[in-house]
Amino acid sequence: MSRILLISSNTTTAPLPVYPLGMALVAASLVENGHAVKQLDLLLTLDNLLFSVTAAILEFNPDFIGISIRNIDTVDSLSPGNPWYLSDIKHLVDHIKKIYQNPIILGGPGFSILPEQILEFLNADFGIVGEGEISINKLIDNLSNNIKTEKILYPIETPIDKNGFFRPLYEKKLVAYYFDQSGMLSYQTKRGCPHGCKYCSYPLIEGRKLRYQTPEFVADNLIRLKKDFNVDALFFTDAIFNDRQGHYLMIAEQLIKKQCHIKWAAYFRPENIKQPELKLLKDSGLYAMEVGSDAACDITLKGINKSFSFEDIFRFNESCIKADIPCAHFFMFGGPEETPATVLQGLKNIERLVNCAVFVFSGIRILPKTKLHEIAVKEKIISCNNNLLKSCYYISPHVDKNWMEIKIKEAFHRKKDRFFPPEQGQMRMRALKVFGFKGLLWDMAIHPQKPKKK
Ligand code: B12
Ligand code: SF4
Numbered sequence: 001m002s003r004i005l006l007i008s009s010n011t012t013t014a015p016l017p018v019y020p021l022g023m024a025l026v027a028a029s030l031v032e033n034g035h036a037v038k039q040l041d042l043l044l045t046l047d048n049l050l051f052s053v054t055a056a057i058l059e060f061n062p063d064f065i066g067i068s069i070r071n072i073d074t075v076d077s078l079s080p081g082n083p084w085y086l087s088d089i090k091h092l093v094d095h096i097k098k099i100y101q102n103p104i105i106l107g108g109p110g111f112s113i114l115p116e117q118i119l120e121f122l123n124a125d126f127g128i129v130g131e132g133e134i135s136i137n138k139l140i141d142n143l144s145n146n147i148k149t150e151k152i153l154y155p156i157e158t159p160i161d162k163n164g165f166f167r168p169l170y171e172k173k174l175v176a177y178y179f180d181q182s183g184m185l186s187y188q189t190k191r192g193c194p195h196g197c198k199y200c201s202y203p204l205i206e207g208r209k210l211r212y213q214t215p216e217f218v219a220d221n222l223i224r225l226k227k228d229f230n231v232d233a234l235f236f237t238d239a240i241f242n243d244r245q246g247h248y249l250m251i252a253e254q255l256i257k258k259q260c261h262i263k264w265a266a267y268f269r270p271e272n273i274k275q276p277e278l279k280l281l282k283d284s285g286l287y288a289m290e291v292g293s294d295a296a297c298d299i300t301l302k303g304i305n306k307s308f309s310f311e312d313i314f315r316f317n318e319s320c321i322k323a324d325i326p327c328a329h330f331f332m333f334g335g336p337e338e339t340p341a342t343v344l345q346g347l348k349n350i351e352r353l354v355n356c357a358v359f360v361f362s363g364i365r366i367l368p369k370t371k372l373h374e375i376a377v378k379e380k381i382i383s384c385n386n387n388l389l390k391s392c393y394y395i396s397p398h399v400d401k402n403w404m405e406i407k408i409k410e411a412f413h414r415k416k417d418r419f420f421p422p423e424q425g426q427m428r429m430r431a432l433k434v435f436g437f438k439g440l441l442w443d444m445a446i447h448p449q450k451p452k453k454k
Pocket of ligand 2: 195202239
């Protein structure tokens with residue numbers, strides 16, 4: 001049996017603080033394998049962060065420390081101050097190294113995107129790419145038995161049986177904090193994304209193969225969450241909730257059958273969805289959708305390898321309005337194939353999306369092992385030696401960034417449900433939070449007349 005201190009290094013609170021679900025799952029897997037675990041969330045110790053890390057190490061005396069790295073940056077080229085979270089994590093690791101000699105293991109979605117670069121930059125000992133539950137136990141066994149181990153373990157796509165999925169080890173204090181601050185908790189029902197969008201890092205983190213939890217397992221865990229912590233709202237963190245196989249509908253059926261009575265939101269792909277399906281989702285607790293529309297006209301949708309058209313996005317939105325389900329669409333301008341003509345066409349298309357919120361990003365964060373990276377190197381937007389640790393954004397060489405941003409601002413001027421730059425939306429949400437409102441909050445831009453105070 002080993003003692004493992006897990007640290008969640010994410011202290012970002014925008015657009016809302018998110019429960020460190022990855023850490024909770026890794027903790028569950030370690031406990032199930034007989035290890036002793038302490039979870040430390042740095043967001044809750046911001047005022048005396050290094051002191052609390054020192055105290056945890058001295059009190060718990062861990063054999064290993066695992067650090068969860070969620071965010072590298074904001075993936076938003078217009079973020080004020082262009083935050084880069086790895087510099088704070090570097091301070092953290094340097095501090096730990098001064099007082100602690102045993103191995104430091106890195107993991108998490110941010111880490112998994114740039115594992116070699118982050119391990120070297122932070123000067124940590126080991127890293128696990130992708131899902132951590134099985135790999136961390138394997139690594140700890142190897143290290144405890146002096147078995148020679150690679151510094152970075154790459155993912156094994158675990159099957160969907162009990163060995164693949166664990167019940168997150170939510171902690172009472174953390175649940176109370178996140179539920180109070182953001183009005184929701186997080187839960188993941190499946191892993192993987194089979195689509196191949198040119199810019200996307202999700203398949204690197206979760207793999208391409210879809211692996212599902214059984215609907216019964218999901219419903220039982222949510223019932224338990226409600227019973228143990230009185231939580232009645234959550235975000236399903238699946239890369240895309242509406243998988244083509246329709247597994248998501250089975251989850252909705254199960255939530256109804258087991259009378260979960262939990263409000264939930266999730267990411268959706270704007271593909272054909274019918275009224276009976278939307279009704280089922282709504283009856284099961286769906287209250288808002290975040291829609292990965294991503295590009296605003298057919299040329300740019302094709303440019304990032306989406307298999308749907310703008311007409312699909314439009315129809316999806318109309319169906320949601322009919323079903324009275326609030327939607328927020330997320331678009332990126334400036335991607336491959338963007339030209340002045342596609343910008344104008346895209347803005348015209350977005351005007352057709354009524355009764356919904358729209359967030360627009362300028363440029364696309366270039367990430368390694370993606371097609372976009374290859375294109376960016378080929379088009380000499382970045383050099384092939386750029387290690388991509390610091391954020392760099394793809395902007396199509398056929399469009400002027402400043403002109404594009406002026407056009408977007410003009411098109412969204414005085415529109416309460418259009419957000420550009422995205423920070424504008426966050427400012428409005430911060431203001432709403434001051435008045436005690438919680439949750440995704442953008443839905444209040446669509447229905448400002450009937451805000452629901454929690
Ligand atoms: C859902 C989601 C959101 C939701 C979260 C809702 C909620 N209430 O939880 C919302 C929309 C709010 C959101 C916001 C943001 N997000 Co987000 N989000 C995701 C998404 C799709 C899933 C994250 C998740 O919960 N996964 C489920 C958990 C269980 O998996 P996990 O954390 O990866 O943990 C596993 C492994 O990583 C590993 N692991 C984790 N920790 C550890 C620790 C150790 C020691 C080990 C060994 C292993 C390990 O094991 C875990 C279990 O298998 C990811 C993309 C993705 N596919 O991962 C992006 C992602 C994490 N988000 C990202 C970003 C940037 C953001 C924002 C900054 C965007 C913005 N500008 O607003 C904010 C930040 C919010 C915050 N406060 O931190 C980036 C982060 C990387 C980067 N480029 O910096 C990602 C990777 C997407 C991307 N664009 O590439 N996000
Ligand atoms: S953008 Fe969405 S659909 Fe495309 S690969 Fe990424 S997660 Fe999958």
